[in-house]
Amino acid sequence: MSVVPQQGPLVKKLLRALAQYRSRKIIDLQAFAAGRKHATDQQASVISPQSLADLDPAHAIYAYAQNQASVLLETITALPALDRLTDLIVDASDEYMPSGPPMSPLTSSYFFYWSAFDAAIGTARETAGDCIAALARCADAHPDFLRIIDIMRESRMGLYVCEGGDHQSVKLREFVSGEIASCIVPAGHRGQRGEIWLARVLPPPVPEFTQSVVITTPYVIINPGEREWRAFLERTLPITGIDDPRRAYDHLMKYGLDLHYWSEYILEAYVNYETSLVYLRGLPDVAGSCPHSA
Numbered sequence: 001m002s003v004v005p006q007q008g009p010l011v012k013k014l015l016r017a018l019a020q021y022r023s024r025k026i027i028d029l030q031a032f033a034a035g036r037k038h039a040t041d042q043q044a045s046v047i048s049p050q051s052l053a054d055l056d057p058a059h060a061i062y063a064y065a066q067n068q069a070s071v072l073l074e075t076i077t078a079l080p081a082l083d084r085l086t087d088l089i090v091d092a093s094d095e096y097m098p099s100g101p102p103m104s105p106l107t108s109s110y111f112f113y114w115s116a117f118d119a120a121i122g123t124a125r126e127t128a129g130d131c132i133a134a135l136a137r138c139a140d141a142h143p144d145f146l147r148i149i150d151i152m153r154e155s156r157m158g159l160y161v162c163e164g165g166d167h168q169s170v171k172l173r174e175f176v177s178g179e180i181a182s183c184i185v186p187a188g189h190r191g192q193r194g195e196i197w198l199a200r201v202l203p204p205p206v207p208e209f210t211q212s213v214v215i216t217t218p219y220v221i222i223n224p225g226e227r228e229w230r231a232f233l234e235r236t237l238p239i240t241g242i243d244d245p246r247r248a249y250d251h252l253m254k255y256g257l258d259l260h261y262w263s264e265y266i267l268e269a270y271v272n273y274e275t276s277l278v279y280l281r282g283l284p285d286v287a288g289s290c291p292h293s294a
Helices: 009-023 029-044 049-053 057-076 080-096 108-118 128-138 143-154 226-240 245-255 261-269
Strands: 157-165 170-174 180-184 196-202 212-214 219-223 270-274 277-281
Touching (some): 009 080, 009 128, 049 057, 057 108, 057 128, 057 143, 080 108, 080 128, 080 261, 108 128, 108 143, 108 261, 128 143, 157 226, 157 245, 170 196, 261 270, 261 277
Parallel strands (some): 219 277
Antiparallel strands (some): 157 170, 157 196, 170 180, 196 212, 270 277
């Protein structure tokens, strides 16, 4: 079932702006033409059916939705109503230059999901994803599209232990829940048993599929191991102020302890990369454990 976006101040502001625009009796034809051209240009960047056909079906569904969400993100961040959120995303993009190694350890896939679905403002913790979902609902988007967008909205980064795999999939065990998911990894890394991964894993997009999708390029933590990371969680989860460990973990992995918590960790912990993965080393809260610690 689709999760209706919270009607926080940001979403309400966006919907009011759209309502005011629709109610105008005089239309600025020049602005309308410019907006229509921008929308056309953005749609031209959407992944083609031919390219989708080359992907695993589960990945293809998410890739199409991600492309459409990217178009909507470009559209709504141009609106004055979202200036504060737009400034936040633009400033982060300027600071981290997210294009993947060697330019930046922040990959494009990581940064898109962070900027669209994790970068939150206000006490309601609203994101661009909440606005995207609200806008799509106003446009009477297909229920299946809304459902996939909501999966993306609710998603977060996670810590996983690789339990092995084959040429088609990788088995990942999540730290807190202990759940094991069979995952396809579009980036191509097949993993080795015992590896610690920092990644965003999306569930099967439709009930007919059984495999989850590692939607971001995996960050493989070469040191420390599972025991040290569990100790990190034991001392860090209470800082969130949330009593339930599972909810505290969800909060930490989505929002961090501050806005740039995981981005800063990736930047400081970066070691090396291959085409299909990025290597990290160290813990976020142990001074000097990361190669580029401040």
